[in-house]
Amino acid sequence: MRSVVLPCEAFDNFPPGLPGKLATLAVRIPGGVTTAARQLRIGWLRRLPMLWGQMVTTSVGDPVLDERMRAWTEPVLADARIRRDLVKYARTTFDDAELVRRTEALRDFDGDALVLWAPDNRVMPPERGPRLAGLLPRGRYAEIRGAAVLSMLDEPEAVAREIGGFLAGDRSRGPG
Template sequence: MTQSGTNLETERWIETTAGPVHLREIGPPTGSPLLFVHGALVDSHLWDGVAARAAALGYRCLLPTLPLGSHTRPMNPGADLDPPALADLAAEVVGQLGLSRVTVVGNDTGGGLSQILTARHPDLVRTLVLTACDAYEQFPPRSLRAFFALGKVPGVLALGGQLMRLRAARRFAIPRPLSHRGPGDEVIAGWTRPLRDPMLRRDTVTFFAGIDASHTLDAARQLRTFTGSALLIWGADDRVFGLELGRRLAADIPGARLEILDDCGAFVPLDAPDRVAGLIDEWLTG
């Protein structure tokens, strides 16, 4: 375990039935737990700004890196990495921590997984927080379907990993529709480095192959009877998922509230971390 920063930060590897999962924790261990779920080809550092602010507010922030393409240790050979299995994997991580109720916070593909997690393990989820993410027929979203299709072609991810060795190429890795601000170059380098490892690419291709809208459509049907609370946060400038998707989810999940943030793309955690953390705190304590 390590400690860093003004908030207590620990990290460890959790051995799950599917393989090793890296987990960081930030904030007081006695705080109300928030489970942050990232999307494809990024890791838990997507949530650093939100988690730092939430930890300062007294929350225990759980930041696993799931095997979605930016993980650094391969999963077990033959491990099931389709979306329901990954949702179960996240639930297994929570269970190994001895927790029975958490707030789940998802973005991008991780928001789709968060919906599936909530549908499959409703007693585990106290509150569902979705920030600009896949849902319904958009898993993957229409604007990125060609990208996800290419990711299943042998050699494409390897080529992408080699290109991302170049700082100039990394400058274009997170375009404005995804984020108005973007992470630092060091973070992007960390996200793309695993693409150069054949075992990690194997996991990524397996994950990509399992993405299918049937999973999010099924989750959406089950969320209509969700008895916990739900907060949705969308960027006003999100052209990947679009505001209509957020409005549709807010209408279908009982008691859900939709917040729209100006000057934000799809990666709301990068564009407005303090505001996202503040909204979560207001929702949980209001």
């Protein structure tokens, strides 16, 4: 069994960063989820650090990102069930110690693992990537420089290259 871990909520980082904290506020305001989804469709608002600006480093005005954001927000705007699930997720409160314990349970994973982290991002702390890789008995750490949280959008070729090498069994690079 193999696993690839990309930048994610790990240890006690929930809600993650400024965008996560804003999401927890939006779900507590009547109409907040709908308003937030609509704001993500407006380029200059979306690029604000508190919304989407810390999630990606994709160039300003990228039409692919505009189309993708519309596709991502449409279900939230159109389906009350999806809004309900999003609200439930964003209102979840966790005990930090429990989050750490659950993350540390990765020590029990007995497969190969690649932790592919974006150390330049401002939402998922950079030190968490190597820490996650260190927990995994057969973990390997690799970095995607210049990417934000959603490194697969910022640097898709680098992410694909790292995952491809990992899946092909490329151990010549050694750990991290």
